[in-house]
Amino acid sequence: MSKEIIQLSDRIKIQLEKGLPGEAAQNKMIPKVRRSLQNIRRDRDAAVLILLFPDNGKIKISLIQRTKYEGEHSGQVSLPGGMKEDKDHDLLQTAIRETSEETGIPENELKVIGKLTPLYIPVSAFMVHPFIGYMKKHPSSARILLKLNL
Secondary structure (H helix, E strand, O other): OHHHHHHHHHHHHHHHHOOOOHHHHHHHHOOHHHHOOOOOOOOEEEEEEEEEEEEOOEEEEEEEEOOOOOOOOOOOEEOOEEEOOOOOOOHHHHHHHHHHHHHOOOHHHOEEEEEOOOEEEOOOOEEEEEEEEEOOOOOOOOOOOEEEEO
16 A cells, blocks of 8 residues: 555655646635635734545545634644644644644654645634655554545
């Protein structure tokens, strides 16, 4: 399965080099009520990682469940990730650090393919920067809530 995930990673890299339609696609799907929020200050950055991994002959992605707290994203099912901290050199490091913290997967097992188009989340005023990456093997010790088939 390691071979298949490397091949998929290579195909994703090629597509990313062609450019992203993300913002145009996001604008087509954005609810009218959110259009008025497009020009709001976006100085809070967060990063997430779409993590691909092999599982019983299939390639899957991981989702986690946020802890319960007094906040907008309490208990939500989400991609692993979170807010950029001062110790993070960049948003990629944020995505890797947060993914490791939230799933228990060691940072050195996460291989990053590239970055997707950022998305503004009005309820928490975060600009979320999604990255895509993979692992060559199943994350056996990880705290993953849900595995989605690709």
